[in-house]
Amino acid sequence: MSRKSLASPFLLWIACGTVIPLAVIAFYGFTDRSGTFTWDNILAIFSPEHAQALGLSLLLAAISTVICFLLAFPLALILKDSKLGQKGFMIFIFILPMWMNFLLRTMAWQVLLEKSGPINAILTGIGLPAMEIINTPAAIVLGMVYDFLPFMVLPIYNTLVKIDPHVIEAAYDLGATKKRVLFDILLPLSVPGIASGVTMVFVPALTTFVISNMLGGGKIHLIGNIIEQEFTTSANWNLGSGLSLVMMIFIVLSMAALSKLDKDGEGSLL
Amino acid sequence: MKNLKTLYLILILAFLYVPILALMILSFNESKSMAVWSGFSTKWYEEMFSNTLIMEAVWNTFTIALISAAVATIIGTAACIGIQAMRKKTENAIMALNNIPLLNADIVTGISLMMTFLVFGISLSYGTVLLSHITFCLPYVILSVMPKFKQLTGNTYEAALDLGATPWQAFYKVIIPEIKPGIMSGFLLSFTMSVDDFVITHFTRGAGINTISTMIYSQVKVGIRPTLFALSTIIFVVVLIVLVASNMAGNSTNPKVQKGVTAFTTGFVVVLLAGTLVFSGIAGGSGGKEVHVYSYGDYIDPALIEEFEEETGITVVMDTFDTAEEMYPVVKNESVTYDVICTSDYMLEKLMEEDLLAELDYSGIPNIDNMDKRYLELAEGFDPGNKYAVPHTWGSLGILYNTKVIPEGEITSWNDLWKDKYKGRIVMPDSMRDTMAIALKAKGYSLNTTKEAEIAEAIDYLIQQKPLVYKYANDSARDLILGGACDIAVVWNGEVLYTQEENPDLAYVIPKEGSEHFTDAWAMPAAAKHKDAGLAWINFMLEKQTAEVNFDYLTYSIPNVAVIEMNKDNPANMGVLFPPDAVLTKCEALKNLGSEVDDMYTEYWKKFKS
Numbered sequence: 001m002s003r004k005s006l007a008s009p010f011l012l013w014i015a016c017g018t019v020i021p022l023a024v025i026a027f028y029g030f031t032d033r034s035g036t037f038t039w040d041n042i043l044a045i046f047s048p049e050h051a052q053a054l055g056l057s058l059l060l061a062a063i064s065t066v067i068c069f070l071l072a073f074p075l076a077l078i079l080k081d082s083k084l085g086q087k088g089f090m091i092f093i094f095i096l097p098m099w100m101n102f103l104l105r106t107m108a109w110q111v112l113l114e115k116s117g118p119i120n121a122i123l124t125g126i127g128l129p130a131m132e133i134i135n136t137p138a139a140i141v142l143g144m145v146y147d148f149l150p151f152m153v154l155p156i157y158n159t160l161v162k163i164d165p166h167v168i169e170a171a172y173d174l175g176a177t178k179k180r181v182l183f184d185i186l187l188p189l190s191v192p193g194i195a196s197g198v199t200m201v202f203v204p205a206l207t208t209f210v211i212s213n214m215l216g217g218g219k220i221h222l223i224g225n226i227i228e229q230e231f232t233t234s235a236n237w238n239l240g241s242g243l244s245l246v247m248m249i250f251i252v253l254s255m256a257a258l259s260k261l262d263k264d265g266e267g268s269l270l
Numbered sequence: 271m272k273n274l275k276t277l278y279l280i281l282i283l284a285f286l287y288v289p290i291l292a293l294m295i296l297s298f299n300e301s302k303s304m305a306v307w308s309g310f311s312t313k314w315y316e317e318m319f320s321n322t323l324i325m326e327a328v329w330n331t332f333t334i335a336l337i338s339a340a341v342a343t344i345i346g347t348a349a350c351i352g353i354q355a356m357r358k359k360t361e362n363a364i365m366a367l368n369n370i371p372l373l374n375a376d377i378v379t380g381i382s383l384m385m386t387f388l389v390f391g392i393s394l395s396y397g398t399v400l401l402s403h404i405t406f407c408l409p410y411v412i413l414s415v416m417p418k419f420k421q422l423t424g425n426t427y428e429a430a431l432d433l434g435a436t437p438w439q440a441f442y443k444v445i446i447p448e449i450k451p452g453i454m455s456g457f458l459l460s461f462t463m464s465v466d467d468f469v470i471t472h473f474t475r476g477a478g479i480n481t482i483s484t485m486i487y488s489q490v491k492v493g494i495r496p497t498l499f500a501l502s503t504i505i506f507v508v509v510l511i512v513l514v515a516s517n518m519a520g521n522s523t524n525p526k527v528q529k530g531v532t533a534f535t536t537g538f539v540v541v542l543l544a545g546t547l548v549f550s551g552i553a554g555g556s557g558g559k560e561v562h563v564y565s566y567g568d569y570i571d572p573a574l575i576e577e578f579e580e581e582t583g584i585t586v587v588m589d590t591f592d593t594a595e596e597m598y599p600v601v602k603n604e605s606v607t608y609d610v611i612c613t614s615d616y617m618l619e620k621l622m623e624e625d626l627l628a629e630l631d632y633s634g635i636p637n638i639d640n641m642d643k644r645y646l647e648l649a650e651g652f653d654p655g656n657k658y659a660v661p662h663t664w665g666s667l668g669i670l671y672n673t674k675v676i677p678e679g680e681i682t683s684w685n686d687l688w689k690d691k692y693k694g695r696i697v698m699p700d701s702m703r704d705t706m707a708i709a710l711k712a713k714g715y716s717l718n719t720t721k722e723a724e725i726a727e728a729i730d731y732l733i734q735q736k737p738l739v740y741k742y743a744n745d746s747a748r749d750l751i752l753g754g755a756c757d758i759a760v761v762w763n764g765e766v767l768y769t770q771e772e773n774p775d776l777a778y779v780i781p782k783e784g785s786e787h788f789t790d791a792w793a794m795p796a797a798a799k800h801k802d803a804g805l806a807w808i809n810f811m812l813e814k815q816t817a818e819v820n821f822d823y824l825t826y827s828i829p830n831v832a833v834i835e836m837n838k839d840n841p842a843n844m845g846v847l848f849p850p851d852a853v854l855t856k857c858e859a860l861k862n863l864g865s866e867v868d869d870m871y872t873e874y875w876k877k878f879k880s
Contacts, residue, residue: 007352017405021382049880099509100290103486108289116754207375218700218742
């Protein structure tokens with residue numbers, strides 16, 4: 001038995017579980033109910049209700065990704081320098097929340113953010129104005145940041161700890177300021193991790209339907225919601241597949257950018 | 271600077287853990303509402319353990335996670351060995367393929383797998399969920415194990431061979447110990463991802479197969495019960511203990527402590543898993559006569575299921591669905607055969623028209639005499655002669671409002687929901703036909719209209735109302751009004767008594783234009799295999815005592831004489847539960863309008879939604 005053949009169950013699995021299903025989506029996306037070729041399902045993205053949903057999804061996903069990055073980078077820096085930043089502990093604090101069901105964690109924000117919920121009670125208690133963000137796009141962004149932040153922190157942290165400390169010392173010895181070290185050394189050297197983090201936040205945020213369902217109060221339709229409904233309530237697989245294909249263009253774009261910026265897979269989650 | 275860093279860390283941790291803390295606290299809340307704290311109680315924990323549906327979901331979740339993580343780990347590790355032996359170019363291509371499910375959107379993975387199964391004639395079941403989970407776990411295993419192979423020190427494998435080891439020995443004694451951490455983390459990560467997954471399971475699960483996630487999602491739509499908070503709290507605490515213990519083992523330098531803690535953790539996990547599996551196995555066990563019941567989720571007090579089993583010796587196999595639309599293809603295609611189903615009037619009408627229901631043999635349902643005649647008559651609207659269906663619950667749509675803010679009697683009409691002064695304080699339903707029914711009724715049209723002009727007018731009216739609406743929500747409306755987030759909520763009458771108990775300032779009115787009413791009823795699919803057991807079930811549902819228990823559980827109108835008797839001395843409650851004829855005659859039930867008109871409604875509804 002050759003060693004290579006050990007990979008065959010996996011290759012078979014990838015073929016059946018990834019390649020064929022993608023072909024099926026493509027088939028449905030380019031045909032109508034009678035099975036004849038059509039561009040209609042793809043072009044349907046330009047109808048106002050679909051285009052608006054896609055635009056809003058892109059916008060909210062981009063905002064969430066930026067916020068995640070702004071929160072995660074300093075956090076990863078702090079953890080890198082502190083005693084707490086041992087690998088076991090990092091995974092511990094960021095993987096542990098996943099054991100509270102994702103739907104319930106998201107739903108908890110419904111309770112917390114409610115107009116007369118605990119957060120507003122505290123805010124008004126200390127004399128601040130209450131927040132009215134539940135059922136608005138802001139609440140959805142918050143939900144996205146909350147759910148996907150670990151996917152930004154872990155890869156950035158993993159690239160930061162791999163940076164040779166001598167490089168940083170050398171920079172200081174040569175008279176670099178803290179700011180320069182940050183912008184000329186730490187930031188460029190963690191690009192693989194950042195790229196990986198950006199993809200891992202942007203893609204799920206772009207395609208979610210659960211978060212918008214739970215925190216948007218039924219007022220905000222993202223592209224994920226529309227696709228989900230085509231499959232569950234409207235039973236129009238062709239349109240759903242067509243819209244998925246359009247959405248995948250953005251996924252493929254971000255994956256391509258990732259593979260360019262993170263050639264060696266340094267910025268992995270693990 | 272140091273303090274600032276600590277503060278930042280604390281804030282982020284609070285952000286991550288406050289919602290979890292909130293859920294834990296709510297799991298001990300006496301009240302079923304998320305918005306009101308009414309005292310400490312462990313009743314949800316007790317209810318959880320006696321709820322067979324939850325136990326089944328737990329069983330499914332953990333068996334799926336265990337099997338898929340194990341299979342993925344074996345296939346994935348073997349694959350890494352194989353890929354190592356390949357040329358760099360091939361390796362890169364395979365790794366790119368491997369990354370697809372990892373980076374692709376869950377929703378795309380989910381729907382593509384679902385369509386593939388169905389295209390190849392594989393009906394959705396427990397097995398399809400399992401296959402899908404293995405598919406998305408594999409990349410995690412590869413990503414964890416592959417780097418360990420890259421780090422292998424020198425040519426230890428060849429050295430072992432030179433020293434006389436067989437290839438298997440060399441692999442087992444030399445390679446495995448070095449890649450073990452990768453295998454372990456791949457397995458654990460797969461297990462975690464599988465347990466936490468919702469989207470892929472949502473699309474690939476078969477009828478009646480629930481994991482904890484899908485169960486939560488279906489309950490979010492119909493009003494979640496804190497039993498699920500209790501369940502999640504237990505899981506979370508168990509995992510916390512295990513992780514803390516294994517972290518301690520990892521940090522300790524004393525090998526005895528390490529061994530002890532590892533042994534303890536392993537033992538703890540094994541006992542717990544075994545306990546869960548045995549426990550849920552018993553709960554789901556069967557033997558002897560069975561009845562397969564298919565109903566809306568959380569529509570029967572689970573205690574009654576046990577009582578029925580004890581009384582009759584028939585084992586109940588209960589599956590649930592969220593929407594009638596979800597149930598329809600299952601019954602139509604007979605992908606699973608059920609003996610009794612409980613669903614709504616318009617859907618029963620559709621099933622009757624397609625000859626999918628069996629006529630009921632009333633000699634097996636002597637308790638039909640306990641049913642109130644008025645409601646049997648109403649049921650004839652969709653089932654002339656009551657041949658096919660026996661009502662379970664009845665309900666009507668009305669407006670619940672807070673009299674502390676809005677004087678009692680100020681709201682009498684649907685059109686009041688369009689008044690600017692209530693801006694931001696109104697909660698409307700989020701369900702196409704129900705929401706449109708309100709606008710149609712407000713305009714004085716039938717809620718079953720097939721005229722495009724009337725539908726268009728109703729949609730314009732709804733669009734005009736949108737800025738005034740705080741939220742479109744279904745059963746969670748009760749929590750919003752109880753929590754004070756809104757002052758006006760459109761709710762089903764079944765929510766009223768329970769919310770008024772929590773807040774006596776709430777008033778309920780069925781608007782003067784009339785409203786929508788529904789009957790959910792028990793019926794028997796034509797394909798039923800255990801008709802006698804099915805009739806016994808229906809008969810049991812009509813027992814006076816069953817109806818009383820169920821009424822206490824659901825607080826929906828159950829048109830049983832015993833329930834009417836219970837409430838007859840309370841005119842306010844009677845008005846909500848069993849409104850007088852003058853009100854009833856102005857109400858309409860939804861009718862099945864046919865696919866063409868349905869498409870028209872959907873088209874306009876999308877316009878409103880965007």
